[in-house]
Every structure is written in C-alpha cells, then in structure tokens.
Amino acid sequence: MSLGRIVTATVGLAVTVFLALPLVYAVWVSFSPDSFLTPPVERWSLRWYAAFLTDRRWTAALVRGLAIGLVAALIAVAAGVPLAFAIARHRFRGRRAIAAAVLLPLSVPAAVLGMGLLPVMHATGLWGQPLGTALVHGLLGLPVIYLIARRHLDGVNPHLEAAARGLGATPWQTARRITLPLLRPAVTTGAAAAFALSLNEAMVSLFLATPTTETLPALAWAQLRYSPSPLVAVASCVSVAVGATVALAVTHRWTRRNGVERTAPSTVAGSPCESIRETL
Amino acid sequence: MNRPLTPYLLSLPAAGLLLTMLASPLLLLLRMSLHRGGQGRVFYVPGTWTLDSYHDVTDAYGLRMLGYTVLFGAGVAVLTVAAGYATALWLRDRTPRRRRLVLAVVLAPKLASVLVVLFGLQLLLADTGPLNRLLQAAQLSDGPVRLLRGPVGAVVGESALIFPYSILILYTHLTTIDPTFEAAARGLGASAWQRFRRITLPLSAPGLALAGELALVWGMGAFLGPLLLGGPAETTLSVEVHRQAFDHSRWPRAAAEAVLLTLTVLACLAAYGGAVRRWRRRT
Numbered sequence: 001m002s003l004g005r006i007v008t009a010t011v012g013l014a015v016t017v018f019l020a021l022p023l024v025y026a027v028w029v030s031f032s033p034d035s036f037l038t039p040p041v042e043r044w045s046l047r048w049y050a051a052f053l054t055d056r057r058w059t060a061a062l063v064r065g066l067a068i069g070l071v072a073a074l075i076a077v078a079a080g081v082p083l084a085f086a087i088a089r090h091r092f093r094g095r096r097a098i099a100a101a102v103l104l105p106l107s108v109p110a111a112v113l114g115m116g117l118l119p120v121m122h123a124t125g126l127w128g129q130p131l132g133t134a135l136v137h138g139l140l141g142l143p144v145i146y147l148i149a150r151r152h153l154d155g156v157n158p159h160l161e162a163a164a165r166g167l168g169a170t171p172w173q174t175a176r177r178i179t180l181p182l183l184r185p186a187v188t189t190g191a192a193a194a195f196a197l198s199l200n201e202a203m204v205s206l207f208l209a210t211p212t213t214e215t216l217p218a219l220a221w222a223q224l225r226y227s228p229s230p231l232v233a234v235a236s237c238v239s240v241a242v243g244a245t246v247a248l249a250v251t252h253r254w255t256r257r258n259g260v261e262r263t264a265p266s267t268v269a270g271s272p273c274e275s276i277r278e279t280l
Numbered sequence: 281m282n283r284p285l286t287p288y289l290l291s292l293p294a295a296g297l298l299l300t301m302l303a304s305p306l307l308l309l310l311r312m313s314l315h316r317g318g319q320g321r322v323f324y325v326p327g328t329w330t331l332d333s334y335h336d337v338t339d340a341y342g343l344r345m346l347g348y349t350v351l352f353g354a355g356v357a358v359l360t361v362a363a364g365y366a367t368a369l370w371l372r373d374r375t376p377r378r379r380r381l382v383l384a385v386v387l388a389p390k391l392a393s394v395l396v397v398l399f400g401l402q403l404l405l406a407d408t409g410p411l412n413r414l415l416q417a418a419q420l421s422d423g424p425v426r427l428l429r430g431p432v433g434a435v436v437g438e439s440a441l442i443f444p445y446s447i448l449i450l451y452t453h454l455t456t457i458d459p460t461f462e463a464a465a466r467g468l469g470a471s472a473w474q475r476f477r478r479i480t481l482p483l484s485a486p487g488l489a490l491a492g493e494l495a496l497v498w499g500m501g502a503f504l505g506p507l508l509l510g511g512p513a514e515t516t517l518s519v520e521v522h523r524q525a526f527d528h529s530r531w532p533r534a535a536a537e538a539v540l541l542t543l544t545v546l547a548c549l550a551a552y553g554g555a556v557r558r559w560r561r562r563t
Contacts, residue, residue, distance in 0.1 A: 004472055015443060022399075080294060083294035090286065104302060105302060109500070115305075115312075116312075117301070119309075120305050138301075200393045221395060225507070228402060
C-alpha cells in the first residue's frame with residue numbers, strides 16, 4: 001500500500017467519522033431521561049419527545065415549516081424548470097446574463113440576504129407572513145432545481161422534440177407529452193431537494209423570524225444559544241422523519257401518476273441529486 | 281416554439297423571483313446603509329443620507345473583524361477542500377456499496393439540520409464533554425482544553441457544514457475521469473504519484489477550483505458556526521451584522537457591514553479567480 005493511499009484512507013475515515021459523530025451523539029442525547037446533556041446508558045426515555053409534541057409552539061413551528069417547504073418547492077419548480085428549458089433549448093438576448101444570475105443565490109452570504117430582506121419585507125407588507133419566508137426559500141431552491149433540470153435536459157435527445165413537432169404537434173403539446181414527462185425525474189428530485197433545503201434553512205429564517213413565521217430551525221436556534229436542551233435534537237429528528245415522509249409521499253404519488261417510466265434519461269447517475277434521492 | 285417571445289415568457293417567473301427576492305434586497309441594503317441610525321427602538325431615520333455607518337464600520341475594530349473574516353474563510357476553504365479531496369479520492373476506490381454508505385453518512389448532516397450538527401458539536405467539544413474527558417484520561421492534558429468559544433470551535437463547526445458540499449463536488453468531478461487513462465498510465469510504467477500528478481490532479485482541477493470557490497464564499501459568509509461555537513472576541517462579519525440588527529437595532533450599521541462583507545467577498549473571489557487561472561495555465 002502506497003503512502004498516498006494511507007493518507008487518503010486516514011483522512012477519508014476521519015472526515016466521515018467527524019461528520020457522523022455530532023449527529024449520532026445529538027440523537028443519542030435526545031433519549032436522555034433528565035435535563036443533563038449526557039447520553040443515556042441504562043435508562044432511555046422518550047420524555048423529550050413527549051415534551052416536544054405537547055408544546056404548541058414547537059408543533060406549530062413544525063407544521064409551519066412543512067407548509068413553507070412545500071410552497072417553497074412549488075415556487076422553485078415553477079421558476080426553475082421553465083428557465084432551464086428556455087436556456088437549454090433557446091438562444092435569446094440576455095440568456096447568458098440570466099444563466100449567471102440564477103446561480104447567485106448560492107453564493108450571496110445569508111446574512112447579507114437576510115439583512116437586505118428586512119426592509120423589503122417591511123416595504124411589501126410581507127413582514128410576519130409565512131409567504132415571505134416561502135418566497136425566499138424558493139429563491140434559495142431555484143439554483144438547485146435549475147441545475148438539476150438543466151443537466152437532465154442536456155441528456156434528453158432534442159430530436160425527440162423535433163420529431164414530435166415534425167409529426168404536427170404544437171409546441172405546447174410537445175412540451176406536455178414529450179419534454180415534461182422526460183423531465184419528471186429531475187423535477188421530483190429538484191423539488192425534494194428544495195423542500196429539504198427549506199425545512200432546514202436556518203440563517204435567513206432567523207432574520208425573518210417573528211412569532212407568526214418562525215420555523216423549527218429558528219426556534220431551535222434560540223434554544224441552542226441560550227439554554228441548550230435535548231429538545232433541539234428531538235426537533236431535528238422529528239423534522240427529518242416527517243419531512244422525509246412528506247417528500248417521499250408527494251414524489252411517489254407524482255411519479256406514479258400517468259405511469260411514465262421514471263428511468264428515462266438516467267444520465268445523471270452518481271450526481272449529487274441521485275445521492276440526495278438515495279438518502280432521502 | 282420558435283416564436284421569439286417564448287424564451288422570455290419561460291424565464292419570466294425566475295427573473296421575477298430573482299428581482300424581488302435578490303436584486304431588490306441588495307439595492308435596499310445599499311440604501312439602508314446610507315441612513316442615519318435611530319435611537320432605542322427606532323431602527324433608522326427615514327429620508328436621511330449619510331456615510332456615518334461606513335465611517336463607524338471601518339474603524340480599527342471593524343477592520344480587525346474584516347481581517348478575521350477573510351482569514352476564517354480562507355482557513356475553512358483550505359481545510360474543507362484539502363481534506364475533502366482526500367476523502368473523495370478515497371471514496372472513489374471503494375466498492376459501490378461502501379461508497380453509497382459513506383455518501384449517505386456524508387450527506388446525512390445536510391438532511392438532518394445544521395443546528396443538530398452544531399448541537400452535537402457543542403456537546404462533544406464542551407469542557408466536560410467526551411473529547412475533553414478522553415484527552416484527560418489519556419493524560420494528554422491536565423485541565424480541560426477550551427475547544428468551544430474560540431476560533432477552533434468556529435472553524436470546526438463551519439467546516440462540518442461545508443464538508444458535505446465540497447466532498448460531493450470533488451467526488452462527482454473525480455468520477456467523470458475516464459478510468460482507462462490511469463490504467464494506460466499504469467501500463468506504461470507510471471508510479472502512483474506520477475499517475476496522480478499527471479492525470480487525476482489536472483483532470484479534477486475544475487472540481488477543485490469550484491469547491492474552493494464555494495468554500496471560500498461560504499466560509500467568509502459563515503454565521504452559525506462562529507455564532508454558536510465561536511468566541512465573542514473573534515466574530516465574523518455575518519455574526520456582527522446579526523448582532524447590530526437584532527441586539528442593537530442599528531439597521532444602517534448592520535447594512536453597511538453587510539455591504540462591506542459583499543465587497544470583500546467579491547474582491548476575494550476576483551483574487552481567487554486570478555490565482556486559479558495562473559495555476560491552470562502553468563499545469
């Protein structure tokens with residue numbers, strides 16, 4: 001075994017353990033029977049889960065987060081998929097500019113966006129409205145969906161669309177019968193990713209959090225900063241479980257409908273989106 | 281489909297979202313930073329134009345914070361890209377089953393919540409936490425080593441949030457390299473180091489450049505790691521923006537800091553881009 005292999009294996013294992021350990025430890029502590037932040041060894045309890053589920057503030061934040069996540073995913077799909085189509089299939093003025101601009105939400109620091117959004121929300125009357133948070137989360141999901149849809153579109157043979165047009169289909173029919181069904185896996189993956197992103201988004205949510213818009217991360221943040229308790233871990237476990245169930249249920253129903261083969265352009269094996277779907 | 285309006289109509293929703301939720305916040309941020317600060321519960325005095333906030337932000341304290349933010353971002357970027365690259369290289373040579381398992385572990389923190397990861401790190405790194413007890417049991421230190429509330433905690437915390445992305449980007453780029461290249465090089469007698477130096481490294485350079493760029497941007501914009509695991513003395517600009525806006529209700533000052541952060545990030549990106557271009561021309 002060469003030195004290089006030893007180094008990469010050591011670092012790789014160390015990084016993997018480093019990434020897994022905090023999560024495992026936090027979940028372990030969430031079964032603690034008392035308020036000490038030590039992992040339970042002999043006595044395990046669901047006390048903190050009961051505390052979470054009986055507290056109106058936490059459950060309301062959970063439900064609100066799910067609703068915001070679904071709306072955010074819809075917004076991201078409605079904006080990102082048509083854009084990916086326009087950029088992949090059309091040449092038009094401003095194409096390069098918008099193709100670059102759509103990636104900006106990935107790299108604008110959250111504090112900058114959050115600070116700028118404060119006056120925007122106040123000016124538009126969206127302050128304290130969950131819709132405002134959903135719109136921002138939609139913006140954050142936009143580049144993700146766009147990239148996934150774009151990659152899929154590059155894998156879809158444009159001759160299929162040309163053939164449909166040649167056979168007399170209108171542009172709308174072509175989009176509905178050929179392009180959209182072929183794009184379905186990308187849309188579901190992208191929507192699931194945007195949903196998960198919104199559910200866990202903590203930073204912008206924190207800037208926009210009011211009692212009527214706070215989601216779990218915003219609520220957990222205050223706990224974490226001032227009085228850490230296993231409730232934070234419980235909140236995260238519950239939100240992951242519920243979020244994964246909702247995402248799976250929605251995407252499953254959606255992919256089943258119309259009975260389209262889901263495997264159509266599987267050119268993206270091993271890409272981030274595939275891995276995300278696997279883990280989801 | 282060839283009507284000239286179609287692409288514009290298709291881009292309309294995205295353009296609208298980008299304009300209302302991205303462009304207008306950035307513009308209003310600029311305007312907000314030029315207001316005079318208010319007193320008490322008043323966030324700012326409407327209708328005023330002044331550069332006071334920029335004057336406040338660029339004092340010695342502000343500039344030290346700016347320097348810390350840049351150093352912090354660079355440190356996090358170097359750490360996550362170097363260790364992430366090693367991890368991706370290691371991952372590439374695993375069996376498909378192992379690879380899926382490791383990828384799931386790497387992605388799990390992103391699907392859980394950033395806060396639960398930081399909560400776990402808070403517990404693990406605490407003065408009386410498992411890591412410190414381990415260190416003392418191994419006689420490596422007498423008292424507790426302060427891992428939290430300092431730069432170490434902040435870097436560790438923020439890196440934990442960025443690692444999944446850098447590993448994924450680097451790994452996807454590594455998998456696009458045609459494996460026959462390496463096999464051919466091996467057949468021609470190239471050593472493992474030569475194969476890495478001449479084939480893997482140049483072909484994964486775009487991935488390294490991208491991962492580095494994103495890690496730099498996210499590291500400099502770091503907020504949750506420094507806020508929850510870092511010390512009060514060394515804060516990044518993002519933390520300071522939040523503190524000014526919410527703890528002190530000084531919106532113009534917070535906005536000026538946000539503008540300063542944006543300009544710094546842009547400057548660092550330009551410098552980084554130049555360095556990457558020079559490096560790739562050389563290799």
